[in-house]
Amino acid sequence: MGRSPCCEKDGLKKGPWTPEEDQKLVKYIEKHGQGNWRTLPKNAGLARCGKSCRLRWTNYLRPDIKRGRFSFEEEQTIIQLHSILGNKWSAIAARLPGRTDNEIKNYWNTHIRKRLLRMGIDPVTHEPRFDLFNLSSLLNPTNYNCYQSLFNLDTIKSFDALVNPDILRLAALLSTQNNYKNPMLFQSPENSIPSNCTTQSGQFFDGTTLVQQNVSQIPDQIPALLNPSQPQPNLVSDNSVQPDLQGLCDTFDAELLQSLLETTPDIRWMNNQTTCSNPNYSNQTSGLSTPGSDIESSSHTSNLLQFEAPELLDVSHFF
DNA sequence: AAGTGCTTCAACCGCCTGCGC
DNA sequence: GGCGCAGGCGGTTGAAGCACT
Secondary structure: OOOOOOOOOOOOOOOOOOHHHHHHHHHHHHHHOOOOOOOHHHHHOOOOOHHHHHHHHHHHHOOOOOOOOOOHHHHHHHHHHHHHHOOOHHHHHHOOOOOOHHHHHHHHHHHHHHHHHHOOEOOOOOOEOOOOEOHHHHOOHHHHHHHHHHOOHHHHHHHHHHOOHHHHHHHHHHHHHOOOOOHHHHOOOOOOOOOOEEOOOOEEEOOOOEEEOOHHHOOOOHHHHHOOOOOOOOOOOOOOOOHHHHHHHHOOOHHHHHHHHHHOOOOEEEOOOOOOOOOOOOOOOOOOOOOOOOOOOOOOOOOOOEEEOOOOEOOHHHO
């Protein structure tokens, strides 16, 4: 004969716990320990199933539970562990002191998973999803900072192999416009981006690998560049700050740019924003324009362009 | 201010494994 | 050895709060 049932289903309370119930459970466990969950509810004077009591204790009432938002380090740990362990929430929780499997699972499903999808990363395989490449999210320095650990050189190379290199260059230009440089977008074999690409977190891309750079080595103007809320130096005229910008712009000619804009219709360009200087380009008249329009007919007086990163850039037609 | 849709997360559901009988 | 339950786990739900119109 097996064990007797843990509890009778009938007459047991379900739903949210009241403060009184919490108090009863905590008092009982403090006095008697966790012991037998089957007999606990009756002994503690609770009209709950043992399973419900265990869940309430382990997920909410346990004194060693850490409350509050997940830190950047915790989030990185979750992502890294999930890439190895998958949905083994209890195994992940075992490596994050004070966090429960339920909490990590919820955080993954409500925050991390969605963000990975927005970045074009498959949350199951942790590989780039080329069918839905979200350019603007990749260009967001916050997102890039959070997920830089996912982008090893192999991943970057796979992007190079599968994504139109001109799109990568355009993305690099957009990232420059966003006042930071995403090394992932500077690895295209055909572009001529020099070294000294510094990310918001102070990482340094030497053309081959990412290395952590001592903050004290970052030039004075770089912190302002990396923090959009601060006054920005003149990106166009100050080649010492952004020596690669001119070179990047030079890699495009007007015909190629027009072709890119036509084939990636979600990329639109705006006017009156200083982002790059190239006599082949001209500013638009005002407001958002039809993609690729008027490139050759515009005057070359200001040479200023700004691209609006698309919400979702579908590049599936490149493959 | 009210209605609607979206997001969050505590709690439940149901399956699996290990173990007592 | 087999039955059947406790405990553990991952998936799912739904109430509450929030944002937007």
